[in-house]
Amino acid sequence: MTSEDVVLFVEDNPDDVDITMMALEAEAFPYKVVVARDGEEALEFLFGVGRYAGRDRGRAPVLVILDLRMPKVDGLEVLKAMREDRWLKYVIAVILTTSDEERDRVTAQKLGANLYFKKPMSFDELRAIVRQIRGLLT
């Protein structure tokens, strides 16, 4: 881990961003977290274009937390783009979504998601999820 290592958190709902950030903080998550408010912004960050033009895309995030339903570009599209890119191919992807539809789960798995979580209704469960995600990185 270096000070440059970042985690990309892609989430369009501000409440979910707020709550998840609180959970990350509560669990003393040891990475800098960059928040993208939708799939488009996530792609711009990942590929160093648009708002993130000039960013060294060779420095991939260590992990991407993806919501599925988002305006413009959804989480599955971001995941697909990641898995087709040689720099991002092996970046850990965690799906954190409202949907517990079987087909979303299956599609995410097929596209190469490493973990799939349904957003929990309690803060304790969210913290447990954060702990699991952190476990992937150590």
Place this chain on the structure above:
Amino acid sequence: MRLRGPYARFIQLSVFGWGALALLSASLAFTSYRRALRSNLEARTGALTRLIETQTLRHAAERSYSSSRSFVLTGDDGFVQDMEDSRDEFRKASAKLERSGGDESTLSLLQRIDGLESRLHWLHRDAHRMRRGGKTPREVGAHMLATTKPVRDDLDGLLAELHAREEANVERAVEDGRSAMRHARMVSQATFASLGAAFILVFLLVRKLARAQLQISDTLRESNDGLERRVDERTKELRASNRELEAFSYAVAHDLRTPLRAITNYADVAVVRPVVGSDPALKDRIEKIGAAGRRMSQLIDGLLMLSRLTRRELALKELDLSALAAEVAGELALAYPERQVAVTIMPGLRDLADESLLRNLLLQLLGNSWKFTAKSSAPAVSFIRESVHDISTYCVRDNGVGFDSKYLHKILMPFERLHDPAEYPGSGIGLPTSERIVRRHGGTLWAEGAPGKGAAFYFTLHRRLPEKEREMTPENFRDI
């Protein structure tokens, strides 16, 4: 061409009927025509024969007379013989004529002719005796002329009359023949004309029927096409509305859960803040906000599942229900490690069912038993199969708190609860879900229970059981 349709039989019958009629009429006409022809031929032949015999009579009479005269002139006995021969010929012809019939007057005419001929013959022989007696031919000739002339004239007159009669007969026979022919021709013409008319009628009828039939089949085809089209349209509409419903449920699930999650999580975060911790009443209320939110989330999940069950396609396959129940019971034992529940599962229960739905069903029913035996001294749950009115019926039974049968109708309704949620938590959606799963398998779910005596949930697969046959004896409860 093969006829089909409501009139086909009738059309066939008409055509065959016409054919049979045509054959019958034609053969009748032909027979009558032939009969007429033959009888007329006989009549004509008979009349002609009689005419010939009549001429033979006249001829023989003439020859007899001239032979007689020749003898008188020459004295040659050969002429006498000639005369006798002619006479024989005459008598033969006369006998023939008499034999061949004829009317009364003709017969009497013949008798008179015969009489005159005999008399003439006798006169000739008298003259011959004179000639042989030595009288001169002149004397004898004069005598003969004087005696035979009137008789001969009479005989000739009678013969002429007979001839005229027979001639008339021949003419009549010919005329009769003509009229018989005309008649036969008329009959056959009439026959063929009526056959032609019948043919035209049958043709028109058949054409009309065939057209009607075509029209009917066209109409049928059109209405079939229309029906198929409508079914297609309905199916499409249904699919579209199903898709809409699915999208709607998805949106509801997503959009209702999102703010709810904010409520519950923020409540959780707030509860642990020191400022809240220092105020127990506030802390309690904020905790209640979180609990209410989570409960609502459970309801949403339950409703979603219920709606998904109705839409999902069944994936039927041969299942080992005993193994499935054992698996579910194992999961329940793991989920409630503090509970000790005696589980009895009848081995070898196999049936055709959708695995994920059956797992869900068993989870609901066994889970219910687990939940409602929490206060029993020796919790026991069983899963067995028995025959109720010859229908394989599965039963999940427990010795828990049971329920009052008078509320039976309520437990299958969504969100209806018979027990205090604080005591026995639940969404109130489990049994309605179970009922729907069973119904989708073409079966029936029903329950029996008594307060404090446990509950039994029965279900059938692939066959429905009418209400009146769903009976359970109270002893069954004591078996557990």
